[in-house]
Amino acid sequence: MRFMNHFLFSLLLSLAGLILFRPSWPLLYLFLGLVSGLLPDIDESRSFLGRKIRPVGWLLKHRGITHSALPVFFLGFGIWLVTKDFVFVYMVAVPYSGHLLLDSFTKAGIKPLLPFSRRSVHGPFRTGGLFDRMLQFFWLFIIAFLMVWAIQLFLP
Numbered sequence: 001m002r003f004m005n006h007f008l009f010s011l012l013l014s015l016a017g018l019i020l021f022r023p024s025w026p027l028l029y030l031f032l033g034l035v036s037g038l039l040p041d042i043d044e045s046r047s048f049l050g051r052k053i054r055p056v057g058w059l060l061k062h063r064g065i066t067h068s069a070l071p072v073f074f075l076g077f078g079i080w081l082v083t084k085d086f087v088f089v090y091m092v093a094v095p096y097s098g099h100l101l102l103d104s105f106t107k108a109g110i111k112p113l114l115p116f117s118r119r120s121v122h123g124p125f126r127t128g129g130l131f132d133r134m135l136q137f138f139w140l141f142i143i144a145f146l147m148v149w150a151i152q153l154f155l156p
């Protein structure tokens with residue numbers, strides 16, 4: 001999926017997290033959720049985050065280990081051990097998993113069980129294709145709704 005699709009879906013999941021858990025630092029958690037949802041593509045040196053930390057893209061194969069359940073587990077568990085903050089865990093693990101879910105709909109797919117299994121999960125859709133663009137519109141509608149809800153919750 002394209003950057004914008006991942007960005008919007010991360011925004012949607014992060015807003016849902018804010019509404020569910022009402023943390024005291026909503027903007028910090030929102031930022032965390034957005035970065036987490038874009039993090040898997042750090043293995044692609046032309047991606048938004050990959051361009052900023054290029055050597056990662058040179059070292060890792062695109063849609064390899066960063067597009068598997070392993071980093072979700074380690075990040076989520078590691079953050080829980082250090083912070084004991086469930087909202088923090090949500091804001092990292094859920095948008096990250098959302099990215100993997102979206103990529104699993106594409107023809108290229110992902111290998112969720114790397115490095116233990118090379119079995120891939122993929123769908124019929126092309127990155128940048130009609131489904132990719134239609135999903136972005138769908139996310140926008142939900143985001144608008146969640147945004148109004150979140151603003152009402154957090155503004156005095």
Ligand SMILES: [Zn+2]
Pocket residue numbers: 001040041067099103
């Ligand atoms: Zn990806």
